[in-house]
Ligand code: ADP
């Protein structure tokens with residue numbers, strides 16, 4: 001029996017914690033409560049870092065970012081019912097981003113099931129839609145193997161979220177120590193190579209291209225393929241374009257980066273190699289008018305089901321990006337092939353880049369007051385350390401910020417991602433700061449938030465201060481979602497009716513002092529309105545490594561992006 005007297009006993013909570021440790025889990029994020037508090041305590045006792053957050057959604061975002069940054073899943077620990085429901089947003093975001101994550105959810109006691117127990121909910125079923133694997137161990141003895149399977153499933157194949165359900169009565173149940181068998185840490189994902197014939201074909205399609213283009217996605221960043229992709233770009237002199245989170249796999253200032261001519265590059269390329277990026281909305285589905293109707297796609301992905309989505313590729317290379325890129329390199333090295341640097345294609349791209357860069361510079365140098373987005377990002381870019389993490393969310397804040405703020409290292413940009421999720425910023429920043437702290441304590445995390453985006457998880461500022469994380473929060477404040485009103489217009493409008501009847505839905509309170517949220521918890525806060533104030537506060541924040549900071553940057557409430565060349569650009573988020 002489970003409770004034989006005289007034998008050494010162990011609680012379910014300890015078994016869960018030990019099983020997670022055996023799988024090399026290093027970080028657990030969550031909010032404690034009945035029935036999971038003991039699990040968090042046991043995990044911490046065994047050396048897993050526990051970060052208590054203020055909302056399960058943010059906890060889940062943080063855990064998933066750890067997965068993306070380290071290649072091993074972070075754990076999100078939540079209570080039953082509503083706690084688990086709040087985490088679903090994080091699970092969906094992780095799955096859609098293809099990031100590993102393990103969620104551990106407490107659930108109601110088994111002997112009260114279907115009786116209307118406290119926070120009772122069909123959690124295993126609820127998680128199925130948001131995960132690759134969702135299960136409840138049948139006994140305490142089954143916990144180690146279910147946790148091993150969850151961790152392994154989260155990183156094998158296409159990464160994603162996994163769920164393990166823990167009934168409340170498991171947590172305190174005592175069992176005989178000898179009845180538990182912990183499993184060894186699962187092996188790293190096996191590396192798969194593409195079919196050599198397909199590699200051969202891909203190489204010849206690339207070699208015959210007139211206007212080739214590589215697109216580097218966050219799958220390449222996750223796959224740690226930076227070394228082979230850099231070699232490919234350098235040896236073959238191919239132009240490349242990073243996706244938002246593909247930025248930094250090769251530094252943004254590499255001469256072959258054609259980000260400043262993105263639309264032109266996509267529109268005119270005749271051969272496009274996709275390295276860990278999907279032809280979804282971010283890449284305009286790979287379809288005209290954003291692409292040539294007969295463009296040849298070469299798709300490299302670890303997920304067979306992804307190959308052929310939206311377009312029929314010329315060649316598909318199923319396998320690990322790093323390994324497949326090395327296969328391609330072998331071909332090119334044998335052929336001693338290089339794309340001619342003086343081609344018409346390179347000239348077209350360089351000219352377009354020059355004129356676009358000039359336009360951005362002009363917008364940045366505008367001496368208007370209040371500041372516009374370009375001025376703000378220009379000054380931020382000037383001050384940012386090259387090795388910092390950049391976390392960003394918001395509409396224009398994220399989109400314009402991405403074009404100005406440079407990444408020089410892989411996996412150093414985190415944003416709203418494939419799902420376009422708002423509210424991820426603070427959780428991601430917390431995850432990045434923890435990972436940085438363990439690697440290089442001088443590394444800073446810069447979190448660039450729109451004022452609306454900041455609101456989704458604003459209370460995580462307390463978490464940031466509690467753990468004293470080296471995060472600089474920049475709130476680019478235009479008094480609203482997309483756009484807001486200045487204080488005079490807002491007050492004038494209120495004379496015509498109550499806010500719920502007359503305030504435009506995108507409006508937020510004008511001139512909100514978000515920096516005081518940071519000051520409330522002992523961090524440093526700045527309210528800035530001019531480029532000089534922005535520069536000064538940013539320099540001070542970067543020098544002061546001892547305190548988290550928030551700089552509230554007021555900009556023109558009606559500031560918009562530069563006008564786009566094509567009407568369809570203004571309708572998409574890019
Ligand atoms: P982005 O948002 O940057 O365009 P996506 O998230 O759309 O990137 O695409 C990432 C792709 O990378 C996914 O289709 C995923 O299956 C793939 N992927 C993830 N890890 C690997 C890997 N190690 N090797 C190959 N492909 C991978």
Ligand code: MG
Pocket residue numbers: 450451452476477478479480481482483
């Ligand atoms: Mg805003």
